Structures are given as C-alpha cells and as structure tokens.
Amino acid sequence: MSRIPLISGNWKMNLNHFEAIQLVQKLSYELRNHDYERVEVSVHPPFTNIRSIQTVIDADRMNFRLGAQNCHAEASGAFTGDVSPAMLQKLDVEFVIVGHSERRALSGETDELVAAKAKSVFAHSMVPIVCVGETLEHREGGEAEAIVETQVKGSLADLSKDQLSQVVIAYEPVWAIGTGQTASAEDAQAMCSHIRSVVAAIHGPAETELRIQYGGSVNVSNAAELMAMEDIDGALVGGASLEAASFAGIVSFQEV
Numbered sequence: 650m651s652r653i654p655l656i657s658g659n660w661k662m663n664l665n666h667f668e669a670i671q672l673v674q675k676l677s678y679e680l681r682n683h684d685y686e687r688v689e690v691s692v693h694p695p696f697t698n699i700r701s702i703q704t705v706i707d708a709d710r711m712n713f714r715l716g717a718q719n720c721h722a723e724a725s726g727a728f729t730g731d732v733s734p735a736m737l738q739k740l741d742v743e744f745v746i747v748g749h750s751e752r753r754a755l756s757g758e759t760d761e762l763v764a765a766k767a768k769s770v771f772a773h774s775m776v777p778i779v780c781v782g783e784t785l786e787h788r789e790g791g792e793a794e795a796i797v798e799t800q801v802k803g804s805l806a807d808l809s810k811d812q813l814s815q816v817v818i819a820y821e822p823v824w825a826i827g828t829g830q831t832a833s834a835e836d837a838q839a840m841c842s843h844i845r846s847v848v849a850a851i852h853g854p855a856e857t858e859l860r861i862q863y864g865g866s867v868n869v870s871n872a873a874e875l876m877a878m879e880d881i882d883g884a885l886v887g888g889a890s891l892e893a894a895s896f897a898g899i900v901s902f903q904e905v
C-alpha cells in the first residue's frame with residue numbers, strides 16, 4: 650500500500666498574521682501542481698493567524714491543508730484562554746497537532762490528556778497529528794523504544810479501530826527538535842517501524858495505512874534521505890517551515 654506523505658509546517662509561536670499571510674503566499678508561489686500530487690502539505694499557524702490563513706487559502710484556491718498546533722479536549726466551557734476543537738473545525742482546520750513535546754514538557758501534558766484531545770479532534774471531523782519521542786537521557790539509557798511505545802499506547806488509547814488507521818503519528822526525538830541534530834535516517838526508520846508494529850498490535854491490518862512523520866531538525870539537505878525510508882511518511886517541520894524557500898525545498902524533495 651502506498652501512503653501519501655504529509656509534510657507539515659509547525660510555525661510554533663512565530664509570525665503575526667501579516668507575516669503569516671506573506672509566508673503562505675510565497676510558499677504557494679514556490680510550489681507547483683505536481684508537488685501537491687506527490688505529497689499533502691499542511692501549515693500550522695498560531696491561533697491568531699488561522700482565520701487570516703483560511704481566507705487566503707480559500708480566496709486564492711491554494712492547495713494547503715490548514716492545521717492547528719493544539720486544542721482543548723472539550724468542545725466549549727469555562728476554560729479561560731483555551732481554544733476548542735469545535736472552533737477549529739469551523740475554520741476549516743483539517744489537522745491538529747496534539748501532544749507536541751514542548752507542550753508535554755512545558756505545559757505538563759500527559760498521555761491521558763493527549764488521548765482525550767486526539768479523540769475530541771476526531772469527534773470534530775479533523776485528524777490529530779499525535780507527537781511522541783524520547784529525550785536524550787532515554788536514548789542514552791537504551792529506553793527510547795520503551796518510552797515511545799508507552800507514549801503511543803497511552804496517546805492512542807481512546808481511538809477506535811477506524812481512527813487508528815487515519816491518525817497521523819509524528820515521531821520527534823526531543824533531542825533533535827530545534828537543535829540542528831537530526832536522528833540518522835536508519836534510527837528514525839527503526840523507531841517508525843517500531844511504532845507501526847505497536848499500532849498493529851493494538852489494531853491489526855490497517856497499520857499499513859497509518860502515516861508516521863519524522864520531526865526534529867528536518868531541512869532541505871536531509872529531507873530526501875529521511876523520506877526515502879520505508880516507514881517514514883512525511884515530516885513535521887519547525888524552524889525550516891518559517892522560510893518559504895526552505896519549506897518548499899523540503900516539500901519538493903527529490904526521491905533518492
């Protein structure tokens with residue numbers, strides 16, 4: 650089964666809405682129709698930019714999928730400062746990143762909370778990109794596989810069989826995020842293959858449809874090698890997604 654890669658730009662807390670509009674316009678200018686035939690491309694602006702980007706994508710008929718970086722698990726309620734999946738759905742958001750390691754580390758998100766968010770994202774007709782990944786300590790201690798397995802099982806615990814084949818998992822080793830230090834293509838492949846077998850053990854045959862992204866210092870020079878790996882179906886890109894030329898270079902990677 651051939652899986653269509655998903656390449657996602659995680660803008661994190663960068664760009665105001667004017668800058669964000671400029672970035673998608675430049676990006677759209679850099680990419681060609683055939684690029685979107687090979688891969689799906691999603692952009693994940695901060696919440697304050699989503700409405701602006703939605704309008705531009707719609708007006709200019711751009712091929713980008715709109716994404717968000719997080720959401721609350723509840724559809725509404727007394728949660729000051731939070732944004733609900735129902736609100737994102739209304740803005741034509743298709744993909745929502747949940748459980749990014751920055752949120753796990755800085756906002757104390759647990760696998761249980763990530764599972765509730767992933768379930769709620771599906772309930773609002775969007776697809777969660779569930780992030781997992783080990784720290785350097787875990788890797789050096791030989792615990793990387795076990796840690797990631799626990800995260801995968803815990804974070805997907807509330808999903809149905811059908812949802813397990815639609816969910817996107819992003820494997821992002823924490824030590825590779827924003828450091829310029831990428832996992833080797835072989836190590837990334839080994840972990841993504843492990844993740845696929847963990848999901849298969851819960852779920853059965855549809856694990857072949859599951860898309861697994863690699864994330865952590867992906868750039869124009871390493872994208873092709875990573876994407877050539879059998880179990881890597883795209884990339885979650887932070888820093889290099891903030892510049893149109895570098896993100897376009899990743900999207901239009903040449904197969905090796």
Ligand code: PGA
Binds near residue numbers: 828887
């Ligand atoms: P990076 O971030 O590409 O800047 O390492 C990736 C991510 O955090 O999703």
